[in-house]
Structures are given as C-alpha cells and as structure tokens.
Amino acid sequence: MAVIPKKHEMPTQEPAVRARNFNEVALGYTEEIALAEAQRCLNCKNRPCVTGCPVNVQIPDFIAKMKTGDFEGAYQVISETSSLPAVCGRVCPQEKQCESKCTLGIKFEPVGIGRLERFVADYHRASGAKNTVKPVPNGHRVAIVGSGPSGLTCAGDLARKGYKVTVFEALHVAGGVLVYGIPEFRLPKAIVANETEALKELGVDIETNVIIGKTLTVDELFDRGYEAVFIGSGAGLPNFMNIPGESLKGVYSANEFLTRSNLMKAYETDPVTPIMKGGNVAVVGGGNVAMDAARTALRLGAEKVYVVYRRSLDELPARKEEVEHAMEEGIDFRLLCNPLEVLGYTNPDDPRDPKNGFVKGIRCIKMELGEPDAGGRRRPVEIPGSEFELDVDTVIIAIGTSPNPLIKSTTAGLEVNRKGGIIVDEEGLTTRTNVYAGGDAVTGAATVISAMGAGKTAAAAIDKALMG
Numbered sequence: 001m002a003v004i005p006k007k008h009e010m011p012t013q014e015p016a017v018r019a020r021n022f023n024e025v026a027l028g029y030t031e032e033i034a035l036a037e038a039q040r041c042l043n044c045k046n047r048p049c050v051t052g053c054p055v056n057v058q059i060p061d062f063i064a065k066m067k068t069g070d071f072e073g074a075y076q077v078i079s080e081t082s083s084l085p086a087v088c089g090r091v092c093p094q095e096k097q098c099e100s101k102c103t104l105g106i107k108f109e110p111v112g113i114g115r116l117e118r119f120v121a122d123y124h125r126a127s128g129a130k131n132t133v134k135p136v137p138n139g140h141r142v143a144i145v146g147s148g149p150s151g152l153t154c155a156g157d158l159a160r161k162g163y164k165v166t167v168f169e170a171l172h173v174a175g176g177v178l179v180y181g182i183p184e185f186r187l188p189k190a191i192v193a194n195e196t197e198a199l200k201e202l203g204v205d206i207e208t209n210v211i212i213g214k215t216l217t218v219d220e221l222f223d224r225g226y227e228a229v230f231i232g233s234g235a236g237l238p239n240f241m242n243i244p245g246e247s248l249k250g251v252y253s254a255n256e257f258l259t260r261s262n263l264m265k266a267y268e269t270d271p272v273t274p275i276m277k278g279g280n281v282a283v284v285g286g287g288n289v290a291m292d293a294a295r296t297a298l299r300l301g302a303e304k305v306y307v308v309y310r311r312s313l314d315e316l317p318a319r320k321e322e323v324e325h326a327m328e329e330g331i332d333f334r335l336l337c338n339p340l341e342v343l344g345y346t347n348p349d350d351p352r353d354p355k356n357g358f359v360k361g362i363r364c365i366k367m368e369l370g371e372p373d374a375g376g377r378r379r380p381v382e383i384p385g386s387e388f389e390l391d392v393d394t395v396i397i398a399i400g401t402s403p404n405p406l407i408k409s410t411t412a413g414l415e416v417n418r419k420g421g422i423i424v425d426e427e428g429l430t431t432r433t434n435v436y437a438g439g440d441a442v443t444g445a446a447t448v449i450s451a452m453g454a455g456k457t458a459a460a461a462i463d464k465a466l467m468g
Contacts, residue, residue, distance in 0.1 A: 008112060015328040022267060025186065035067070041063040042104055075120045088452070146233040153456050169207065175192040178448070179263055183261065232451070278300075284395065284398060286311065288317075294331050310337065341363040342395050343360050365386055413432045424438070438454025
C-alpha cells in the first residue's frame, strides 16, 4: 500500500462561526478518518516516537490496536502510562515531541499521534466503559499539593501502586491550569472532570478550597501522617513588563483574564465575576497563553484583537496549530513590536472609581532581530523613531508566570532558585526530606506534558523511597 504523504486533516468549526462561540474548535476524527490515519504508522522497530513522549506512552502499540479496530484496547495501552489521555490528545505540542521523532516525518508528514490519542480517549469516554480496578492498598499515605497536570499524574501513578493519595487544591474545582487557564474551546471542562473522576475511581481523594501554606502547611501534612509530599502548585504569579500605565483599569494579566473567563464564567450574561468585554484588545506575548487570551477576548465580543510580539513569526513560541487558528479567526498579529507604555485617560463622571484612569491605547516601538542571545535566539533590538500607537480599550499581559512564593515562605528548608522555582534533583526531590516537586512550581510556566512527566518521575522516586 502506498504511503499517504500528509496526515488527515482535523475537522474544525468554520472560523467565522467559532470566533463567536466557546464550543470546541477541533471536532475530532471520525472512526473512518482515525482508522485511515492509523494505517500510516510504520510500526518502527526502534520506536523513536516513544522517546519523544515525556510520559512514555507506547505509541506504536496503541496504534497497532487501532488498526484492528480495538479502540478500547488502544485506550488501555495509553492509560498504562498516562493519567490524562483526553487532555494530552488536545493540548500537548506533539509537533515538538512524539511527532517530531516519527520516522514517517523524515520524508512525509508525521503520523497524527495526538489526533489518534484524542480519538481513542473520546471513544473510551463515549462508550461509558468503567473497568477501573482498585489496587491493593500498600499502607502508605502521600499528599499532593495542587491538582494540575503534574499533581494529577503523580497521584494517578501512586494510586495504581496502592498508595492512599490525597490531592489538596486551592481552588473550588480540581484541574489546576487545565480548568482556569486553558479555554473551553481548546479543552472542554467536561473532559477534565471526566479525567479527575477516573482518578477518584482509583481511590484518589481530592480536597478543594485548601491552600497549602495557609489553610495547612507542609509540616502539618506530615503531622497528619502523610509520609511524603509532592508539590505541584504550578506557577500562578503573573509577570508584568513594568512599563508606565500597567496600573490602569483595563489592564489584566492573562492569568486573571483567563481565570475570570474559564473558571468564573465571565462570558455568561450576568456573571458573578465581570470582565471587560467589547472594544479593541491588545495581547502582549507570543506563547500559547497569549493565543488563548486573544481568542477568548474575541469570543467575549471584542471588535478587534491584536497580538503584540517582539520577535518574528518564526520565533513565536505558541503551537503552530493555535497560531493558525487565531489567524483564521481574524486576530491581527503585530510582530517585531514591543510595548513602551499603556496610554490612559480619566473620567470623573464615570460611576467606577476613576482614581487610576482607564486604558485608551498602547504605545509600541518596532523591532528588528539582532545577534543571538545566550539561549541562541536572535535578540530583538528597537528601531529608533519607529514608535506608533494602537487604539485599544483593554490590554492583556501574557509574558509568563512565576511560582507563587507562599509554600516556600511557610516551609523551612525548602530552597528555590532566583526565579522562585523550587530546587529539585533529577528525581524531583527538594532540599527537604520526603518533599518532592515538579511541573511549573519548579520550571516556571511550561507545557502540560512536561509537567506530567515531572509528576511521573516524582511518583517513581516516592515509591522507591517508601517501598525500597
């Protein structure tokens, strides 16, 4: 059979339609398309795609099951190493990981591994299969701080080994960044709820509205009988540019903007937590969070949305698919531009407090790429005299986040680096005995799958430490 050179296209909503609703953009493969895409896999003996997966999914094995129509069997293969297959199939940057290693990709487009993983996970969920077998308890207790991807992965791996695991979540809903950070149109919250429910069926307890470092400390968790603690509290402290005008009303961190929309449902007609809607919006940044914020603003009724990024399209760190979707939806990319100031005005007659004034625009300067920096990326350099203004009513800063210092400040002996990330060894062990950490709490903002890999590494280390 001749090799099909290109992966099968993912069915999606039409751009003009999806730009005004929060329904999932990618509609998923049909069974027919999924089978056809699975046939493209060469089932290589050296399995290079597996080396590109941070959680070690046995990719050729699950695709081999798919080729025979055994979709449930394919799901079981994935779930042996991944606690969140439906999530990974939607938000992981496969093009930089497993698919980048695909042998077929040397001459043609790689196999659509992420799309097949999503299909298998959705098939399992739609079938209503409930085949979870609770493992035999081993008598050990572990506490997990944070219910994001690293925490849930660590919890799932330990629960499968018989540990009694309790996850402590600061917010009122489990899922961490999966529920407050990633919009519904990319990752439906019902998917996240289904994945966390599967962990509960394994025996994992999830306690919400518990802020470790305030409600309870790490030391108090040990006092309660937990033998090890994994910190997967994420990176929820937003970074700002420290330019004039960032205190104006109408300036948001992407973290706040997305949390208000995703978790607090600010898009509803009469929301409990309101958000700025309509007008023109500028999003500063070029990562996945910037794409999420820009596309969310559009769906909330913005007339015009700009993405302001200081490097070129080639350096844009967001997933290619998300950038393409944003462009299709009409978002205006102002590349090689950098903000200098948020412009504002005051209106004493406005019923809201006019103390700090309101956004009326953003002043930027054009950039050009100079010599590479220490990381090998060409450094953006200002072009003198190229300043210009964008007329906007809202500015969203999406230039990254840092770990919250609360746990560090309340846990003696826990060391962090200069950026606030918890210092760990190669197994995820911190400078405190039996305290482990992983994900964004260690690295700063990164990908879902890298956080999951850290959770898996720490789970193995905890098991080795407690069980020998």
